[in-house]
Amino acid sequence: MTTAELPLRPATPDDFLKASALLFGLFHRAVDPAAQDLDRRVWDADRTLVVTDGDEVVGHTFAAARDLTVPGAVLPAAHVTGVGVAPTHRRRGLLTRLMHRQLRDVRDGGREPVAVLWASEARIYPRFGYGLASTRLELTIDTREVRLPAAAAGSRLRAGTPADLLPELTKVYDTLRPERPGWSSRDDSWWAQVLDDSPGSRDGATERRVVVHEGEGGVDGYAVWRSKSGWSDAGPNARVYVSEIAAADSVAYAALWRFLLGIDLARKVTYGFAAVDDPLLYLASDPRQLDTHFSDGLWVRVVDLPAALAARRYASDVDVVVEVLDPLLPENAGRWRVAGGPGGATCERTTAEADLACDVADLGAAYLGGTSLAALAAAGRVRELRPGTLHPASTAFGWYRKPTAPEVF
Ligand SMILES: CC(=O)SCCNC(=O)CCNC(=O)[C@H](O)C(C)(C)COP(=O)(O)OP(=O)(O)OC[C@H]1O[C@@H](n2cnc3c(N)ncnc32)[C@H](O)[C@@H]1OP(=O)(O)O
Secondary structure, three states, rough: HHHHHHHEEEHHHHHHHHHHHHHHHHOOOOOHHHHHHHHHHHHOOEEEEEEEEOEEEEEEEEEEEEEEEEEEEEEEEEEEEEEEOOOOHHOOHHHHHHHHHHHHHHHHHOOOOOEEEEEEOOOOOOHHOOOOOEEEEEEEEEEOOOOOOOOOOOOOOOEOOOOHHHHHHHHHHHHHHOOOOEEEEEHHHHHHHHHOOOOHHOOOOOOOOEEEEEEEOEEEEEEEEEOOOOEEEOOOOOOEEEEEEEEHHHHHHHHHHHHHOOOOOOEEEEEEOOOOOHHHOOOOOOOOOOOOOEEEEEEEEEOOOHHHHHHHHOOOOOOEEEEEOOOHHHHHEEEEEEEEEOEEEEEEEEEOOOOOEHHHHHHHOOOOOOOHHHHHHHHHOOEEOOOOHHHHHHHHHOOOOOOOOOOOO
């Protein structure tokens, strides 16, 4: 049997252990039964495709059913993860088959207008119509070089474990989520996944810790962190690793950062999920000392174009005809009129002359309001066919805050 003929099918619960072993191997991790149990909580055979060769699972992809916040709305979105092909079967088209089938299934399912993912390597997914929709700043902060404004009166911090403080975390997260493009819904299983603390995941650091901020109305912010002991010839040199920080307002946000940057014996604090417009850039006495590193965040694939473009809101009034290329999902190809604004929008097929032309991946890139159509045009990706239409459309497709995705799923 050639690779192209290997069976590709929906998974069954019996495939889990083999699929899990495949993924541990592909990501160069020793099999960790604790992490595996946790993965099993979020894994759903009905949302998984596998390729088998005899008894072996040699290809795998999973699309978790979660909601995603987009500009002005919260939508069901296929959260694609666990993509992998066995090293014995690589570069023979199995990923291509899996991606094509998965996108077709999502489209035919009729419920999720977009698919989203984090890429292990940024080169993999554009060919399947995914566009880079959010960027991520990784910060490595020298605690002695950065000062924050003095604390506001009435701030209170409380420390605890993730297990003890989970109700507070979920409350804050769910309160903030509808306003934060790029955030995904978390049920109990996803919270368990996000807060995974199996010893194999610690890399010599402590267990996870949580600090919550209490304002006048109760808990309104939290940070999840761990630390790692370190000593140098010059003295203490511990590191603090922040995995998540969320706050309802500037008082809570500054108080949490003040706490994290003030932990005794630590010299560096790292945080991997800052937004490109993160408030810390404007709070810190010397933003250069945040030592930012820029990388790709969430990739978005527009699966049902009219549903996706009508579902989000626009920053300003828009009425534009876009000619779209989508060889993989031809239902999306052709000319679409997007009309609306901050209160809602419609997207309908049209025979009118096009104002702009682009690939479906560019609409994915612009979908969360973080990548501008004008920047894509400057890169030669979006084309302005009718002069004067690009700039207003670019403003409308933007949003008042940049998207950020707080977790790699
Ligand atoms: C959302 C997520 O889960 S991200 C995790 C992705 N998984 C991993 O990184 C685990 C390790 N890697 C793998 O499992 C595999 O190499 C995969 C899944 C990335 C690719 O699977 P394959 O079956 O080899 O891909 P396939 O043969 O369909 O390749 C399709 C095309 O993508 C290209 N491609 C595939 N992987 C890569 C890569 N890592 N970098 C650059 N190009 C790539 C191929 O060259 C091919 O290009 P072509 O059509 O011009 O010839």
